[in-house]
Ligand SMILES: *[C@@H]1O[C@H](CO)[C@@H](O)[C@H](O)[C@H]1NC(C)=O
């Protein structure tokens with residue numbers, strides 16, 4: 504929620520985190536995994552090249568989909584979008600549980616308390632946004648309907664800002680690396696979900 508000078512540093516940190524995954528991604532060996540269907544490989548390749556706002560590393564995308572057995576059964580991109588949304592909501596719930604637990608031992612008036620409270624609010628906001636988008640995606644009538652894909656991708660991407668705000672806050676709590684990592688993955692999942700909606704623009 505809070506806007507601080509760390510908001511300038513934040514994109515640099517995310518870039519640094521992402522750039523560490525680039526060399527391994529270049530090997531392109533992901534498609535050799537028996538659990539990755541052609542649809543998953545294609546969707547992740549697309550999401551790593553074309554983006555609504557920010558691309559997502561192909562390897563992160565594939566391993567995320569592979570972590571959910573439902574992915575293998577996905578018939579089309581629409582199915583994958585729901586799977587991506589479910590995974591994101593599941594991860595968000597774990598992050599919320601983590602924050603809730605940490606709040607139990609946080610002392611009033613401390614930096615720790617402030618950071619955790621802001622992240623708690625950020626995650627609540629994220630959850631509402633994702634629930635709204637989920638309903639919008641379910642109502643999507645295809646290209647001929649009233650809704651345009653941009654609105655769906657933009658809806659999902661709205662969840663990026665609260666996770667970014669929590670990340671800004673977490674700069675003041677460097678000892679909580681696990682929560683920072685969880686939050687970084689949430690940011691990636693939001694990119695993945697919004698990018699999956701991009702090819703739906705094609706009539
Ligand atoms: C990937 O991108 C191409 C070109 O934009 C598009 O035609 C195709 O439907 C996309 N496939 C998936 C699974 O995202």
Ligand SMILES: *[C@@H]1O[C@H](CO)[C@@H](O)[C@H](O)[C@H]1NC(C)=O
Nearest residue numbers: 536537538539569570571572
């Ligand atoms: C395939 O998916 C299942 C269930 O998610 C997992 O247990 C298994 O290790 C995966 N296999 C490979 C080759 O990734």
